[in-house]
Amino acid sequence: MISSNYQDVLRGRYQQLPDVRSKVVRIFLSSTFSDTMGERDSLIENVFPKLKSYCREKYGLEFQYADMRWGIPTESNNNHSETETCLKETELCQKYSVATNFVVLLGHRYGSRPTPATIRASLFEQLYSIICSDINDKDDAQLLSQWYQLDTNCIPAVYILRPISSMLPKILSPDTNEVKRAEKEWKKINTRIRTRLRQAATKCLEQQQIQENEYDDFFVSVTEKEIINGILSVPNANERTLCFLRKFEDIHEHLSDNKASKYIDLKYLNDGTPIVDDEVEKLLNRLKYTRIPNVLQSKNIYKYKIHWTSKGINRDDHSQHIEQFNNDFYNAIQQQIDQCVQSRIIPISDPLHHEILEHAIECKTYVAKFHGRTDILNSVS
Structure with missing residues (x-):
């Protein structure tokens, strides 16, 4: 008996087309670095090999x-693109993973909160005006104008934070001492x-000149931006994302350690x-x-309390x-893989069905990239 999905594909009416015909489960592992090393190392040694075998064999x-801990190129640090690099990787995982992606x-720890690499031009000019209005901030206003450059090639225009080496060339010096200075x-x-x-930005928010999400961009960490991209702004978060929260019950009593x-x-x-x-x-x-x-169901959030x-975290004291x-981690990922793969991957034994589906996916890709120039067409019609 021919299924309705099969008929829809042949008729060009199948609506649940994937972006790509992927055969990958690709997970973006988001966290701060120094405090999760114990868990991350254990995943690499004990869990990821098992998941590799499970995905391949089943x-x-x-x-x-x-795992961005393993290195962002020096050039990314120089041109302030670390955040962009991380966010692009979350998008790649979302695009290619057929199951869990984040x-x-x-x-x-909350994570690093870098200076924004780009600021919308109108917003930057608002902020700059506020800084200039304070007589004590004249030097800082000049500093901003030196380090941020207007880029009108972007639409809308933005101010871009200049590469460090453009103002401090010795940061790329082969001399270690010069680099440190x-x-x-x-x-x-x-x-x-x-x-x-x-x-x-705080003054702008108080005066209701900017939205809260614009204000947040100056304060939130790279980790939170990853979570916004990976969990908070996606429609299928409960199918493809997980959260693990670990709490030291008594760390506030040992801050001097x-x-x-x-x-x-x-x-x-x-x-x-x-x-x-x-x-x-x-x-x-x-x-x-x-x-x-507010986004994830309780079954997607795992909580741990330890002493x-x-x-810190070590295998002797925290082996349990x-x-x-x-x-x-293994069971949650395995469950999401089973649910996603079984519901989304269409078994294809018919060559005609396979070819039509591939054409449909390719068509979807091209259509997504097409941007009509109605303004030009209207001007000549």
């Missing part, structure tokens, strides 16, 4: 994972720029006493306890946690 699929691991200088400049932009700063965001009082960075903690808690649960040790995490 479905003939290739299992891949994208997994986030979160502890007590240039990096130190850039760190000072970057802090000044980021601070002034955040202050100006040598390794504490690798596991929780801290700032320091004048006397050197470490305290929790309350601004960052507020953003992290909003992400963990409001934004993610702090002076060595790591084993439980490994099992949960």
Whole structure:
């Protein structure tokens, strides 16, 4: 008996076409780096090989994972494209993975919050005007004009943060000492720029001149931007994404431990006493306890509570946690693979059916890239 799906494909009416005929399960692993090393290393050693075997043996699929911890090119740091690189990778995983495409691991760290590499021109000019209006900020206004360059090739126009080497060429020097001095200088400049932009963005928000999402762009971390791309803004998040939250129940009592700063965001009082960075903690808690649960069902969110040790996460003190995490990760991914593959992959034994489906997918790809020039056509009609 011919199925309705088969008939729809032959008639050109099949609506659930994939973007590509992929045979890959590709997962973007999102998290901060220093505090999740124990879990990540265990996944690589114990879980990913099993998932590779499972995908290959049961479905003939290739299992891949994208872990940005293993290196973003130096050039990306120089031209401030680290965030863009990460977000593009999340999109590639979404495009090519036939099942799970995004997994986030979160502890007590929120992640780096870089200065925006691009700012919409009209917004930048608003911020610049606010900074210029403060007589004490004249030097910082000049700094902004030096480091941000208008790019009218973009539509709408944007201001782009110049590559570090364009202003501090010694950052690419073969001399290590020169590089360190240039990096130190850039760190000072970057802090000044980021601070002034955040202050100006806060004023704009208070005066209702910008939207909250535009304001957030100056404050949220790369990790949160990945989560926005990977979970919060996708329609099928509960089918293809997972979240793992790990909490040290007593880390606040051990902020002076040598390794504490690798596991929780801290700032320091004048006397050197470490305290929790309350601004960052507020953003992290909003992400963990409001934004993610508003999108993901509870079955997609795994929570762990463990005790702090002076060595941080390690296999001696936290072997039970790591084993439980490994099992949960494997079982959750396996379940999503089974559900997605069985519901989305159409078994094709008929060559005609296969060829028509390939043509339909290719047609969908070309149509998505087509942009008609109705303005020109209207002007000559």
